[in-house]
Amino acid sequence: MKVHAPATVNEACEMLARAAAEGRTLRPLAGGTDLLVHWPSKSAAHEGEYLDLSGVSELRPLVWRDDALVLGALTTYWDVVREARVAAELPLLNAAARQVGAVQIQSRGTWAGNIANASPAADGVPVLMAYDAGVALRSSGGERVVPLSAFYTGYRASVRRPDELITAIEVPIRSRDVAVFHKVGPRRAQAITKIGVAITRLAGSGADRWRIVANSVAPTVVRCREVERLLDSGARITSAGGFMPALQADISPIDDIRSTAAYRRTVMGRLLYHSLLGACSSVV
Amino acid sequence: MACEDGRAMEVRLTLNGKPVRVEVDPRERLLDTLRYRLGLTGSKEGCGEGECGACTVLMDGVPANSCLVLTAQCRGRSVRTIESVDAKALGPMLASGATQCGACTPGVVMTALWVKENPGLRDSHTLRELMAGNLCRCTGYDGIIDGLHAWVESDARSGGAA
Amino acid sequence: MLPMHRLEGLAKLTGAERYLDDEPIPGCLWGMTVRSPVSRGRITAVKFDPAIDWSSFIVVDHRDIPGPNETYLIENDQPVLAAGCVRHVHEPVVLIAHEDRRLLRRAVAGVKVEVDPEPPVLDYRVPPRAEQVQRGSDNTIKSLRIAKGDVERALASAARVIEGEYQTGAQEHIYIEPNAMAAWVEGDVVVVRGSMQCPYYVLNALKHALGRDERRVRVIQAPTGGGFGGKEDYPSTLAMHAALLSLKAGGRPVKIVYDRDEDMAATTKRHPSRVRHTTGVDADGRLTAMKIDVLLDGGAYVTLSPVVLSRGIIHACGPYFCPNVLVEGRVVLSNSVPYGAFRGFGAPQTQFACERHMDRVAGAIGMDPVAFRKLNLLRDGQTTATGQTIGGISGGTDRVALLDRALKLGAWEERREEAAAFNLTHPYLRRGVGVSCVWHGAGFTGNGEVYLDSKVQVAGLADGRIEVRAASTEMGQGTSTVFAQIAAAAAGYDAGEIVVATPDTAVVPNSGPTVASRTVMVVGRLIEKACGELKQKLGTRGSGLGVGGLNGDSLRRAIVEWHARNPGREPAATATFEPPPGVKFDDERYVGDAYATYAWGACVAHVEVDLRTCAARVLDFASVQDIGRVINPVLAKGQVQGGVVQAIGWALLEECRFRDGAMVNNQLTNYIIPTADDVPPIEVEFVEVPYAHGGGGAKGVGELPMDGPAPAVLNAIADAMGREVGADPMTIPMTPERLMTLVEAAEGAHGV
């Protein structure tokens, strides 16, 4: 095993570029709360090469710009929990962060790691997506910012190239009049999500204001565009069942070790209905 | 800087308030370095998957599972383990029955210590939320929560002195 | 007695307590196990990866076992290492040791056990097909029966007959310290040290499989990070494995420490159960007939299953009086990992069924569940299913008053009214309350304690302190502390002047296994007796004081003087168990005094169900128990609170999921036990009815707390959901998925 310890983002990107050119896999290592689980028995992973980001101080800060909150790639959940302004202005980030694992995980796990790990159960992703976050990807060739809603291409797959590092997550600050986050897990802490949903609506009028983002109900975290359209249409919805046709198009839950497809579908409908009752005039 | 398989790498960190230098295998977890290299066996391995919290240490003052950290990642960091905790401070936890079999206990105490030393946490979180990363199969948690409560209170009474 | 802190408490709180894996052993090898990949079949080959240099590894298989390839227990049917065939996934086949743990892991992955599969039994409830039969004619491990009166006649003439079928799943112990054991050879003695509940079980297993007598085997308990029954019989397997590796390595120390996932997948769990009740009541709601059919999944080998079944059926009627009873119990073989001891030992399973059923019977006849229970609770002078008259040493507890205390502690009336109002107005939350009444026979069943023939020794040390020598282990439940308290009280000492010896078979006599809530009651009593004898011995040896006159200072002086007069020797006394007079049980017919006495309890649960997710949460929980005299209130309360939370986990969260006989959620991420945030404070009160033959007047406290919570919680869920939704939960764990299925079945899936 090799552990590379760059001191700067440039250095890190060069290391990634070299590895990519030579056909080697070099994995960024942030909090390690995904990579190091069951580490002693992961013999194959011990052969790998790792890019330890912990010394790259540029990746650390959580910065407020006028129009956005920027989470450096090493920003942890706990960093967000501690930042009072997040709870006030982007409450879903606080809500999600507080429900990740428990404090030992919140203190080490990073938002960038959560995104890069590409688990359909990731709890950081739905709230970021519901806030229209963008992912800053840097390589030795330059930087691009990809909307999080366009980041995933399939199960555990994303647009990130092996030579790219997530350097930051940009969360635009916009006025929203609905913001809800639900995590349904098997217990109240240390729980992998069985069904999750983040809901926001941009303040103002017009279409495309809803963001309905669900986790653990499809191969990736998904934006439920049919549900968003349904809400935009103003069609009356009088029960959880009213969401089902749209949800069927948006989500594709499965039976697995943690829950069942039927349960996930039903609960998703109910969460939507009860969350939007009162928040959306067409849901009654 | 890079380190390779088998070849030991040097890591300097602050451990329980003292600077230390350890030579480790790059694959080594902080938990293994503490237990098998430095003889600090207070931190326990209950799962190796970040769930139980028996391996909890404070990293830069905040609880972390030492089973999910490579020692290589601790360069320049400050790590505090159960071995740094003064037994005399633990009276309230003893009296409340916070420990039974003791396997979860060092981790529990580290998280509790963090809660005690950061009074502000209690404004935003309940004690039970803060302790949720430490699984205990023996006490049913009342002994732990009551003990922590008493510990925190005893501190408040004595004017916040640690 | 004065409240006293746990003796080793500070060592545990500061991390100074050294468990097996905390102790470096010079020159030690690590051992690991190669296991069966399938649940049943014939081993056709064991292949070693030729890319690995095996000469640097110690490799052991069944041919290396000096004695019979059998695990010594009730029936010696379980091999130490599979030979020829396997009966469950993860069955140990080959052992490997090496000093480098990383190389060892790779080596283990480099061994392939090839098996020609045979049809396994994967569902114990389905009668086996001919090709699945592996024992007798139908895989029955043991069947037992209790009969009193004439059930069929009583059912025929009952005002109402109510039936129900209840099921419980497997439960993992999740002691936080996984199994750990080391073995080495000292001279000609195989020494084993590790995490365990029962050193003499381990000793007997080693003697048998290694073909050695007890002078050439020695077993020492290391501090043990939790057991709950999971370290009752299983450590024998680890000990034999470590010893075999050490013997093959020329006596070098070998340590086996299971990973969590291995511990979860490969070691014993609580027996799954299916219990059917057919109950007759008269017009007033009195129980007239209880016909109960108990079926347990035993797993692949006999292990302790017959005894679990025995305790299960004896407790199946709950703490109620019924004149006509027929309990038929059967434990059957299946091809899963053997099920074993787990806190409560069958009684939680059968009492879950009974207490859920009592609520349903009360509901069916339109009676209040509390009034129904009060009417039927055993009164002193009435008989249990085995015909034991409760009274004398088993009596004295007012079970109705105990229930009333629990109702008061759990604010039954107030919460019930509140819940009714709350449920009318809340859009999707529903609250309910549930109650349960339970009992737990203390100590071994029937004549078990007589067969055990337990012994305890106390000795005066040269400095005047007293050492207690017993094989009973401390695993968190407080044995050492309570032993010190009991000995101190008997000797007139401070508890600090009592030394509780480490259980080491070279030093301590066999005080029996640390199971069955027997330690304080039975072994504690022996400590009192032995202390009495020590006083007597020293008193009659001319200390100037009369018999019984020695106490405290005078005893200390007498001990010191004795040592001065007898250099190199020590004054010691041994006490041996004698059953309380008049206690009789017929092991064949299951008639008589199943236990000399019983602990009694009542629980009240207050629960909230979220109709959106069907997740249930316990909001409040109260437990009142009569465990005899409470020797140490903090420790006793901790036993109850820990047991209650373990039982809430069993009721709501904990589910072992199997695929082709293998546990697939063998990780703490996927096997869900409660965190601090999942449970409320557990309110506890004790009713103290001293037991004349128990140490310090105690009965047992270890297991009773496990019996009542699951039915109380499910009764509360039924209360919350029942009237409006009509869901009638009869299975645990009552996961949200399961509850939703019930709700949908009840309401025709029209959602909320």
Ligand SMILES: Cc1cc2nc3c(=O)[nH]c(=O)nc-3n(C[C@H](O)[C@H](O)[C@H](O)COP(=O)(O)OP(=O)(O)OC[C@H]3O[C@@H](n4cnc5c(N)ncnc54)[C@H](O)[C@@H]3O)c2cc1C
């Ligand atoms: C006990 C426990 C509980 C958990 N609970 C939750 C939970 O409730 N909700 C949840 O969503 N997750 C949970 N997780 C998973 C995990 O904590 C999160 O996904 C976390 O955000 C991962 O971040 P990390 O920094 O630890 O990632 P790492 O383990 O360091 O890395 C994860 C992946 O991301 C890649 N990566 C990391 N940083 C970058 C970067 N800057 N650029 C490119 N790639 C990168 C790595 O190469 C790796 O593939 C839990 C984990 C554990 C062990």
Ligand code: FES
């Ligand atoms: S051992 Fe680290 S969390 Fe369990």
Ligand code: FES
């Ligand atoms: S004291 Fe045993 S697990 Fe907590």
